[in-house]
Amino acid sequence: AAMAADRVSVAVLLAAALLFFAGVVRGAGVRSRLVGGPQPIEDPENDEGLERALQFAMTAYNRASNDMYTSRVVRIISAQRQIVAGVKYIMEVEIARTTCTKPATDIQHCAFHEEPQMAKHTICNFVVLTVPWRNQVELLESKCQ
Numbered sequence: 497a498a499m500a501a502d503r504v505s506v507a508v509l510l511a512a513a514l515l516f517f518a519g520v521v522r523g524a525g526v527r528s529r530l531v532g533g534p535q536p537i538e539d540p541e542n543d544e545g546l547e548r549a550l551q552f553a554m555t556a557y558n559r560a561s562n563d564m565y566t567s568r569v570v571r572i573i574s575a576q577r578q579i580v581a582g583v584k585y586i587m588e589v590e591i592a593r594t595t596c597t598k599p600a601t602d603i604q605h606c607a608f609h610e611e612p613q614m615a616k617h618t619i620c621n622f623v624v625l626t627v628p629w630r631n632q633v634e635l636l637e638s639k640c641q
Contacts, residue, residue, distance in 0.1 A: 534576035534586055545626065546575050549585035549633070553622035556635045557591070558598065565593040566600040570608070570617065582627035584636070591640070592617045 537543050550569060558566050570590040578584040592615045594606035609615040623637035 534578040540575040549624035
């Protein structure tokens with residue numbers, strides 16, 4: 497009788513697990529927070545995680561550029577979030593030169609150059625991976641043209 501009871505409880509657990517996974521798969525369209533493809537960030541101007549990822553990317557960009565002026569984001573063209581082993585932020589942004597020379601500490605308060613040849617508007621694609629539980633942030637991709 498104990499063996500039969502064990503088999504029944506295993507069958508019930510398997511059925512519950514299958515129902516759970518079927519619900520997860522079926523609900524994937526509704527809940528986009530599951531592991532999978534990139535999802536658009538609806539309100540990129542007010543997304544804290546995106547803001548941090550973009551700051552990280554811009555710090556790396558400014559550090560790597562041999563320009564004497566610091567650049568900062570003019571506007572976010574598109575932004576996506578992908579849940580992986582962490583969160584991947586995929587961003588396309590327009591950046592421009594500010595009037596602040598390097599090293600600038602608070603670039604958000606730096607004004608953009610007025611003249612177009614000094615402003616150097618550029619479109620950049622950044623991919624930043626954040627793994628909060630490992631306290632890890634990594635710039636995976638940085639392409640500007």
